[in-house]
Amino acid sequence: MTVTLLARTTAAIVALAAGAAAARETMLRPRPSGLVIVTLDTTRADRLPAYGFGSVATPEIDGLAARGAVFDEAISVAPLTLPAHTSLFTGLYPPHHGVRDNTDRALDPAHATLANLLHDRGFHTAAFVGAIVLGADRGLARGFDVYDDGHAPGLPPPRRRTGREVVDRARAWIDGLDEKPFFLWVHLYDVHAPQELPLEFRSTYGDQYEGGIAYVDDQIGRLLDALGRRHRLANTVIVVAGDHGESLGEHGEKEHGIFLYESTLRVPLVLCAPSVAARRVERVTSLVDIFPTVLRLLGIAEPAPGDGVSLVPALTGGRLPERAIYAESLYAAHFGWGPLRMVRDGRFKFIDAPTPELYDLARDPNERQNVAVEHLATEAALRGELLRMTQRVPQDRDAFRLPLERLQALEALGYVGR
Numbered sequence: 001m002t003v004t005l006l007a008r009t010t011a012a013i014v015a016l017a018a019g020a021a022a023a024r025e026t027m028l029r030p031r032p033s034g035l036v037i038v039t040l041d042t043t044r045a046d047r048l049p050a051y052g053f054g055s056v057a058t059p060e061i062d063g064l065a066a067r068g069a070v071f072d073e074a075i076s077v078a079p080l081t082l083p084a085h086t087s088l089f090t091g092l093y094p095p096h097h098g099v100r101d102n103t104d105r106a107l108d109p110a111h112a113t114l115a116n117l118l119h120d121r122g123f124h125t126a127a128f129v130g131a132i133v134l135g136a137d138r139g140l141a142r143g144f145d146v147y148d149d150g151h152a153p154g155l156p157p158p159r160r161r162t163g164r165e166v167v168d169r170a171r172a173w174i175d176g177l178d179e180k181p182f183f184l185w186v187h188l189y190d191v192h193a194p195q196e197l198p199l200e201f202r203s204t205y206g207d208q209y210e211g212g213i214a215y216v217d218d219q220i221g222r223l224l225d226a227l228g229r230r231h232r233l234a235n236t237v238i239v240v241a242g243d244h245g246e247s248l249g250e251h252g253e254k255e256h257g258i259f260l261y262e263s264t265l266r267v268p269l270v271l272c273a274p275s276v277a278a279r280r281v282e283r284v285t286s287l288v289d290i291f292p293t294v295l296r297l298l299g300i301a302e303p304a305p306g307d308g309v310s311l312v313p314a315l316t317g318g319r320l321p322e323r324a325i326y327a328e329s330l331y332a333a334h335f336g337w338g339p340l341r342m343v344r345d346g347r348f349k350f351i352d353a354p355t356p357e358l359y360d361l362a363r364d365p366n367e368r369q370n371v372a373v374e375h376l377a378t379e380a381a382l383r384g385e386l387l388r389m390t391q392r393v394p395q396d397r398d399a400f401r402l403p404l405e406r407l408q409a410l411e412a413l414g415y416v417g418r
Helices: 003-026 059-067 081-090 114-120 163-175 199-204 208-229 287-297 331-335 376-390 404-412
Strands: 034-040 069-071 124-128 146-148 182-188 236-242 269-272 279-281 325-329 340-345 348-352 357-360
Touching: 034 081, 034 208, 034 287, 059 208, 059 236, 059 269, 081 114, 081 287, 114 124, 114 182, 114 287, 124 163, 146 163, 163 182, 163 208, 182 208, 199 208, 208 236, 236 287, 269 287, 325 376, 340 376, 348 376, 357 376
Parallel strands: 034 182, 034 236, 069 279, 124 146, 124 182
Antiparallel strands: 069 269, 236 269, 325 340, 340 348, 348 357
16 A cells, blocks of 8 residues: 555544544533532442442442443542542542542642532532541632531531431532532442441341442432432433442451552442433543543533543443553551552553562452562563653652641541541
């Protein structure tokens, strides 16, 4: 084939691909006028029926999954609430937005958040959060007309609130909506240990973790009912995502925070949007992808390239790009240990630990067999990718310490502050 013919053929292929992408984009019009993001604290994907688990009832999430996109391999950026949410709302990995731990400094105002961008474009914005870990002083409140963390003037902020309390406040806000576009974030903390559930859920589920999942599902139903009463469901994007998972004894870890195994990193991610058909997406995705995805669904340009990629092609029958994703945990520093960092590319997952760990998740989804020695070239390639992804991160950071009362509140929730 001559160079000229090759160039013409390539140009034709590019034009066809662009035309197909544009045609798929028309499926998303008219643009949605509402966005609801529900984050489920401490919720692992493999404990939901939408991901094959049969011992808990989640009819509301099941309903969303039946008419939306279910992402089978959604991965958190950290097994901690504040860094994970900060990545979700900025599209940046923790090393790039600077919030690396629940006790870290607040998000720098230089980083644009989803609420900032939507508020500036005339959206009503409100957040209702269930725990002090996401208090209004942690940097995510910017851009919200209402940021309800339960803190009343003159009183100490509550350490946590029940899902019913959080959703009651969100429902009241929904009842006051007018016809303007809106963005609502609801954070449900009830799956996080120690679970404090109503009697009906405690009596049904001997396993309190599963009971917590059933309870937050019930609260999602109450939220959807309120939106339906206001006729705001049909043209609203709804995202349900876990911030991180929970280790239920795997690898010797109880709960979460230190290790980077699938039990604490693989999370549910379900997205419903107008004109988007039900589908399952197998490609590995990250919480940082939510930011560019919802902006594109709403017809808003991303302000600057971030770490996430738009998932809209997958929602409209296209393919997602192959790329490595990153996660980290600096929580072990509270115990005098070094940080852990992870990079995953397809089936292989590399954890940069004192003894390097490499897992072939296609053959070993429970990460029981470290195959680093058998796959030296793969380990070297992923180690190089990890260095590339973190090479621009400042290594020296100014010391920062939360006020004593906030550290004590986080310790009461099971987090360490020293």
